[in-house]
Amino acid sequence: xxxxxxxxxxxxPEGRDRMMELATESAFPAxxxxxxxxxxxxxxxxxxxxxxxxxLHVPGRRAVVVEQLGPGDLLGWSWLFPPRSWHLGAAAATPxxxxxxxxxxxxxxxxxxxxxxxxxxxRIAEVIAHRLQSARSRLLDLYGxxxxxxxxx
Numbered sequence: 001x002x003x004x005x006x007x008x009x010x011x012x013p014e015g016r017d018r019m020m021e022l023a024t025e026s027a028f029p030a031x032x033x034x035x036x037x038x039x040x041x042x043x044x045x046x047x048x049x050x051x052x053x054x055x056l057h058v059p060g061r062r063a064v065v066v067e068q069l070g071p072g073d074l075l076g077w078s079w080l081f082p083p084r085s086w087h088l089g090a091a092a093a094t095p096x097x098x099x100x101x102x103x104x105x106x107x108x109x110x111x112x113x114x115x116x117x118x119x120x121x122x123r124i125a126e127v128i129a130h131r132l133q134s135a136r137s138r139l140l141d142l143y144g145x146x147x148x149x150x151x152x153x
Contacts, residue, residue: 054088
């Protein structure tokens with residue numbers, strides 16, 4: 001689970017209310033693929049319960065789990081930046097309940113409320129930095145010299 005505080009806590013109450021107006025409840029059974037790396041990113045979730053594994057396609061091998069997310073965590077940030085396709089894959093490790101947000105509606109809200117956009121974009125940037133470091137560490141653990149893999153320069 002990430003150490004980044006829950007996404008909506010950075011917002012003033014009125015901004016949080018505007019975001020919650022866009023939220024719908026969703027659920028995924030254990031083992032369900034939520035999205036695939038490279039597919040269109042048109043929504044995101046805030047996990048309410050359960051666990052989601054983020055994975056990375058490795059040619060010639062099974063996908064590598066790079067991080068596990070849990071309650072309060074943001075699932076999906078690729079919707080915010082062109083080309084709006086998923087950078088990782090995601091699967092429900094356990095039954096998952098989440099708040100789901102339509103990305104186009106959130107981007108439209110961002111156009112209306114620049115301060116809300118800035119606050120959420122900065123928090124999402126923190127999430128991205130954390131996920132990048134987690135993925136890097138996990139891949140080094142798996143494929144670095146101590147993990148039996150080889151590093152090429």
